[in-house]
Amino acid sequence: EVQLVESGGGLVQPGGSLRLSCVASGFTFSSYWMSWVRQAPGKGLEWVANIKLDGSEKYYGDSVKGRFTISRDNAKNSLHLQMNSLRAEDTAVYYCARVYWYSSSWYWDYWGQGTLVTVSS
């Protein structure tokens, strides 16, 4: 059974940092791109970042570019999101999700339960 379990969320002051983690099980982690997607309270879904199989390619949404860093450790089946210079508008539930490629496109087929990040003084 595929499982994605996030951790690391919490309360942080504006300008602070936080590192989220996602541990994967039930599939060959190194064979899949992975993503972070977030959802502000009462709002819609927003893609945050993608990372390729071996971490050689990383992509970010404009709102987090230069502040967040996605990484992975295939030996530990884990995905991370280092969040620096946090702002109030980064307050959200952060989900890790598995990317499934087919033909020339893709979708997110498995999601974690999410971890809440609150940026407030």
Add this chain to the structure above:
Amino acid sequence: DIQMTQSPSSLSAFVGDRVTITCRASQSISSNLNWYQQKPGKAPKLLIYAASSLQSGVPSRFSGSGSGTDFTLTISSLQPEDFATYYCQQSHSTPLFGQGTKVEIK
């Protein structure tokens, strides 16, 4: 950047009703369109990928259609467990979701 416009933002329907949600892209995205269902406090769940392919395990009352810029998610006979928020998402370029459609009980 491609923009995604989903409508309506909310709707009320009876159990058994046929429900249609639309999603429009600002430029052609071919069939690179996915649909997700999200219930309160839960992670999104994939329903439809590639505009019209039903994800394994998803009931057949859900269907998707469209290509290019105009897409539709249809629930043929709404069930109590279908009351949720639905999102379209384009995978043609930078990932982007529609604003969501909340389906409520009438």
